[in-house]
Amino acid sequence: MRYQYKFEKILTIKEKEKNDAFTKYNESRKSFEEVAEKLYKLLKKKEDLEAFQKEKLVSGLSVQEIRHHQQFMENLDRIIDHYQKAVIEARSKMEFLHSKLLEHNMEVKKYEKIKEKDFQRFLDGIREDDNRNMDEISIQQFLGRENR
Template identity: 60%
Template sequence: MHYQYKFAKILSIKEREKDEAFNVYNQAVKKFEEAAEKLYGLLKKKEDLESFQSERLVNGIHVQEMRHHQHFIYNLEKTINHYQQIVINARNHMNFYQEKLMEKNIEVKKYEKIKEKDFTNFTENMKLLEGKQMDDISIQQYMSRGS
């Protein structure tokens, strides 16, 4: 007699759901990282531009060139604000999918724990059955010798 787990199909479905949740989570992490890298690049560009503008102010700069830099920084700040929102949204999505993944993981662990307990019960029952069969065989042998 071999072991058959009664919830095997459910366990495989839950594992598939967990794998899907893991893939979705990884995609959310990737989107978050891409948005964060883009934001970092924009912040770095703004910092470099402000540093360049400070150096130019020390050496002297035309008003028109200063206006051009200020306008560029203003547009860069708008883009930075936009990407900050994208990063916040991406982080929220990532956290949401992380929680979903954790829930799926917990479900799978529950079914695996049930499977472990069920298998332990199965092996104990098999040992008891084997013991009874051995007792029956011993009694039959004793009875056949005694007659």
């Protein structure tokens, strides 16, 4: 007798959904890491630029150079703001997809648990049939001995 799980197609679909969710989560995680890395580099660049500007102020700067640095810093601040928003969006997307992945993972585990229990019942049924057959054979052998 061959075992056939009655929800096999559903389990296959749920596993595919879980794999798709895992792929989307990984993509969002990589995207988050890339945006966060860009933000980190920009913040580092700003920090270095501020330190450079302080050094230059000590040695003396022209008004034109000060304006140039200030304008550059303002542009850098706008870019940093943009990337901070992008990091927040990427993080929330990644967290959302992670929760979806966890949901799909729980669904798959539920169907796998049902499959395990169903398979165990199948094995128990086979054992019961085997025991009944063995009892029947024993009875037949016993009756065959008495008739001799």
